[in-house]
Amino acid sequence: MVKYVCGVCGWVYDGDTPFEELGDDFTCPMCGAPKSAFDEVVV
Numbered sequence: 001m002v003k004y005v006c007g008v009c010g011w012v013y014d015g016d017t018p019f020e021e022l023g024d025d026f027t028c029p030m031c032g033a034p035k036s037a038f039d040e041v042v043v
């Protein structure tokens, strides 16, 4: 399973919408980092 983790603050995306389907204007709710700052982590 793949999770997406904010590379700035470590917040983990855990929404119902697949991360890749989120709009490019998605930002981290914790620190406001852009979608491009997220890292794909296999867990």
Ligand SMILES: [Zn+2]
Pocket (backbone or CB within 6 Å): 006, 007, 008, 009, 010, 011, 028, 029, 030, 031, 032, 033
């Ligand atoms: Zn963040």
